[in-house]
Amino acid sequence: MAATRLFLRASPVKCSLTGLTGGVHSSLGLTLLKLSPACTAKPQAQRRHAAHFTYHPEPAPSQYGPTQKMNLFQSVTSALDNTLAGDPTAVIFGEDVAFGGVFRCTVGLRDKYGKDRVFNTPLCEQGIVGFGIGAAAAGATAIAEIQFADYIYPAFDQIVNEAAKYRYRSGNMFDCGKLTIRSPWGCVGHGSIYHSQCPEAFFTHCPGIKIVVPRGPVQAKGLLLSCIADQNPCIFFEPKILYRAAVEQVPTEAYQIPLSQAEVLQEGSDLTLVAWGTQVHVLKEVAAMAQEKLGVSCELIDLRTILPWDTETVCKSVVKTGRLLISHEAPVTGGFAAEISSTVQTYESTWIFKFPPQPHKKVTARESKYLSLYFALF
Amino acid sequence: MFTLVTERENPTFEKIISPIIDVPPSPALITVKSPIINPSPSPAQLTPAVANSMVVSARTYADFTPQATFDIKKCDLHKLEEGPPLQAVLTREEGLQYYRTMQTIRRMELKADQLYKQKIIRGFCHLYDGQEACAVGIETGINLSDHLITAYRAHGYTLTRGGTVREIMAELTGRRGGIAKGKGGSMHMYTKHFYGGNGIVGAQVPLGAGVALACKYLGNNEICVCLYGDGAANQGQIFETYNMASLWKLPCIFICENNKYGMGTSVERAAASTDYYKRGDFIPGLRLDGMDVLCVREATKFAAEHCRSGKGPILMELQTYRYHGHSMSDPGVSYRTREEIQEVRSKSDPISMLKDRMLSNNMASVEELKEIDVEVRKEIEDAAQFATTDPEPPLDDLCNHIFYNDPPMEVRGTNPWTKLKSVS
Numbered sequence: 001m002a003a004t005r006l007f008l009r010a011s012p013v014k015c016s017l018t019g020l021t022g023g024v025h026s027s028l029g030l031t032l033l034k035l036s037p038a039c040t041a042k043p044q045a046q047r048r049h050a051a052h053f054t055y056h057p058e059p060a061p062s063q064y065g066p067t068q069k070m071n072l073f074q075s076v077t078s079a080l081d082n083t084l085a086g087d088p089t090a091v092i093f094g095e096d097v098a099f100g101g102v103f104r105c106t107v108g109l110r111d112k113y114g115k116d117r118v119f120n121t122p123l124c125e126q127g128i129v130g131f132g133i134g135a136a137a138a139g140a141t142a143i144a145e146i147q148f149a150d151y152i153y154p155a156f157d158q159i160v161n162e163a164a165k166y167r168y169r170s171g172n173m174f175d176c177g178k179l180t181i182r183s184p185w186g187c188v189g190h191g192s193i194y195h196s197q198c199p200e201a202f203f204t205h206c207p208g209i210k211i212v213v214p215r216g217p218v219q220a221k222g223l224l225l226s227c228i229a230d231q232n233p234c235i236f237f238e239p240k241i242l243y244r245a246a247v248e249q250v251p252t253e254a255y256q257i258p259l260s261q262a263e264v265l266q267e268g269s270d271l272t273l274v275a276w277g278t279q280v281h282v283l284k285e286v287a288a289m290a291q292e293k294l295g296v297s298c299e300l301i302d303l304r305t306i307l308p309w310d311t312e313t314v315c316k317s318v319v320k321t322g323r324l325l326i327s328h329e330a331p332v333t334g335g336f337a338a339e340i341s342s343t344v345q346t347y348e349s350t351w352i353f354k355f356p357p358q359p360h361k362k363v364t365a366r367e368s369k370y371l372s373l374y375f376a377l378f
Numbered sequence: 379m380f381t382l383v384t385e386r387e388n389p390t391f392e393k394i395i396s397p398i399i400d401v402p403p404s405p406a407l408i409t410v411k412s413p414i415i416n417p418s419p420s421p422a423q424l425t426p427a428v429a430n431s432m433v434v435s436a437r438t439y440a441d442f443t444p445q446a447t448f449d450i451k452k453c454d455l456h457k458l459e460e461g462p463p464l465q466a467v468l469t470r471e472e473g474l475q476y477y478r479t480m481q482t483i484r485r486m487e488l489k490a491d492q493l494y495k496q497k498i499i500r501g502f503c504h505l506y507d508g509q510e511a512c513a514v515g516i517e518t519g520i521n522l523s524d525h526l527i528t529a530y531r532a533h534g535y536t537l538t539r540g541g542t543v544r545e546i547m548a549e550l551t552g553r554r555g556g557i558a559k560g561k562g563g564s565m566h567m568y569t570k571h572f573y574g575g576n577g578i579v580g581a582q583v584p585l586g587a588g589v590a591l592a593c594k595y596l597g598n599n600e601i602c603v604c605l606y607g608d609g610a611a612n613q614g615q616i617f618e619t620y621n622m623a624s625l626w627k628l629p630c631i632f633i634c635e636n637n638k639y640g641m642g643t644s645v646e647r648a649a650a651s652t653d654y655y656k657r658g659d660f661i662p663g664l665r666l667d668g669m670d671v672l673c674v675r676e677a678t679k680f681a682a683e684h685c686r687s688g689k690g691p692i693l694m695e696l697q698t699y700r701y702h703g704h705s706m707s708d709p710g711v712s713y714r715t716r717e718e719i720q721e722v723r724s725k726s727d728p729i730s731m732l733k734d735r736m737l738s739n740n741m742a743s744v745e746e747l748k749e750i751d752v753e754v755r756k757e758i759e760d761a762a763q764f765a766t767t768d769p770e771p772p773l774d775d776l777c778n779h780i781f782y783n784d785p786p787m788e789v790r791g792t793n794p795w796t797k798l799k800s801v802s
Contacts, residue, residue, distance in 0.1 A: 096642055099712065122612035122648045123579055123640055151578065154614070190501045192563055194577040332790055 060249030094145025164208030185237035222257030268299035511728035519678025580613030609640025668696030
């Protein structure tokens with residue numbers, strides 16, 4: 001595991017609690033953030049750094065009824081199954097969804113619910129989303145799939161100009177709230193430039209839509225069902241690397257996890273870690289290592305909904321710990337960490353810290369194009 | 379081994395070879411790299427020198443027919459009064475060249491398949507076997523100085539446009555000897571006047587129109603061949619491009635390689651009208667058999683003539699077939715039957731078709747063609763060996779060429795303390 005490996009390689013740093021009150025380049029910060037392989041003195045060009053992590057399934061939720069072992073794509077299928085069963089107006093469409101989808105998220109649905117409810121579209125993202133907006137505006141629960149988040153850009157105009165502003169510009173007379181767009185998202189190791197992107201930051205600049213990224217199967221099903229039920233157009237990004245890697249006991253019945261609520265996965269007192277999607281699991285390991293090696297207690301928050309995001313939870317946490325580290329796969333400049341960072345800094349209560357103010361640290365993807373070989377370094 | 383001497387410009391691939399490669403190309407490779415596809419001058423245009431050299435070679439293979447005329451299928455026409463000729467002249471040299479190139483593409487793709495399964499090539503890999511006649515036929519219909527742009531199924535075109543097998547395979551394995559220095563991969567290969575290799579479906583078509591505009595603006599009598607598939611034919615930007623190209627009479631040949639399946643979706647299930655050659659509406663179109671290299675060549679010549687005479691864009695639909703699945707992660711049999719693939723292989727394989735034509739007209743011997751096969755195999759083996767052993771690009775290369783910047787620029791790494799250098 002890249003994180004563990006690099007952490008051990010860094011020179012051991014003595015870190016007492018008082019040491020944490022150090023200046024800007026606190027030893028904790030330096031040690032923790034020396035995760036980037038580029039920091040190592042000699043670039044080891046020939047070794048493949050696999051930046052993988054171990055997925056630890058969460059305990060099965062008991063309050064939603066009987067559970068079944070599912071991975072991420074199966075939990076998505078289950079959510080869609082529940083939706084099609086419960087809502088007669090629900091339709092699913094996208095490229096290749098009929099046979100089950102390139103990631104098998106829609107397997108069996110066409111056979112079960114018919115070809116007029118689960119159907120393929122031609123290769124036209126702009127058309128898919130535009131069509132979805134229209135269907136939603138007319139009253140159907142439209143669930144559109146964009147095959148990879150990297151292909152969402154032709155639909156950008158439709159999402160930002162049409163979907164997001166429909167309710168507002170019609171004075172609430174029309175809306176496309178029944179639209180949900182699902183898309184595989186994020187690094188997968190071999191995806192290179194066009195099968196690995198995380199475009200959530202582009203869309204956060206647009207009021208009127210909601211953006212959600214789950215971290216695992218239980219979360220995915222609940223959040224997806226919430227998105228479908230939500231009266232606003234939602235974009236649901238599914239971390240593709242977790243499709244098979246994340247396996248959990250997922251409730252078979254329909255259930256919802258509220259949107260715009262971040263989840264504190266682990267309480268801590270020294271540092272707040274914020275992430276979403278795959279990166280949550282990387283930071284889980286980081287938090288464990290920090291505790292073990294440095295005696296640092298980290299509070300880990302999964303943002304879950306990126307837009308509108310839960311400012312309360314994050315800011316309250318920073319008030320408690322005094323430090324914030326945000327990690328995401330997308331590039332640094334203009335990435336969503338910048339927004340979180342600036343909001344936290346302007347949040348009044350965060351001006352009063354337990355420790356002296358620390359600049360927020362962002363650990364993100366390199367400011368470079370994806371190099372297929374070194375992809376795993378992200 | 380006979381090397382064709384023509385009066386055309388030297389192939390530009392020599393300029394593309396990365397200076398990083400230490401190993402000079404072996405003489406054997408140079409022979410193969412000699413003008414792969416160049417329409418040989420018709421007998422009337424032969425200078426005495428060239429004619430003599432042809433005579434010299436003919437003496438060696440005195441039994442063979444120097445050239446023959448073949449009937450080719452008539453093209454379906456849209457908004458055209460007449461189409462390409464119904465007969466094509468093939469000389470022995472041309473035939474051997476086409477055979478060699480198509481066989482090289484075929485073997486290269488099969489080798490890539492093998493290397494992919496051994497996990498030496500990773501990522502995405504879209505193979506071109508079955509469609510060789512398209513790449514080779516198109517190249518023979520245009521000049522090396524013309525421009526070409528295609529989608530991600532680009533290995534064949536990289537070769538016909540001047541790339542070498544070594545560079546292509548090294549790019550597939552992501553090594554520094556690759557044609558894009560190991561940073562592009564399977565979908566992003568480029569040579570002079572070949573604009574790739576594009577991952578996003580349909581996005582390359584407006585680009586191609588732009589290139590055509592540059593040709594018209596610069597007045598250099600060059601054209602741009604703009605390829606896309608049957609899946610991409612339903613993208614909105616294609617229609618926007620048709621409109622612009624037609625409005626401004628750009629010298630652009632739009633070519634739809636219809637291999638019947640857009641990934642896993644058959645054309646009937648994706649398109650309201652599967653007459654892709656008519657989809658240009660106001661743009662004249664031709665539909666032809668993309669498995670017959672002579673058919674493709676004649677049609678491309680016809681289309682190039684149309685564009686160069688200032689009549690504006692033209693659309694061609696090549697009906698072809700791919701044997702492999704969409705990419706290496708697609709077995710290719712869940713949406714079509716093995717029998718269908720087998721049928722196409724046995725009845726319409728482009729290489730077999732050319733081979734049969736040449737053998738039945740006594741233009742080549744079985745041994746000669748076998749010899750070419752052996753040479754091609756050797757070339758591919760050498761290239762695969764190179765591709766496997768060449769080192770990966772250095773880590774310093776990671777951030778290069780993001781922007782164009784004169785003094786090197788500092789690029790932020792994954793955290794504020796790592797600064798990487800970006801040189802351009």
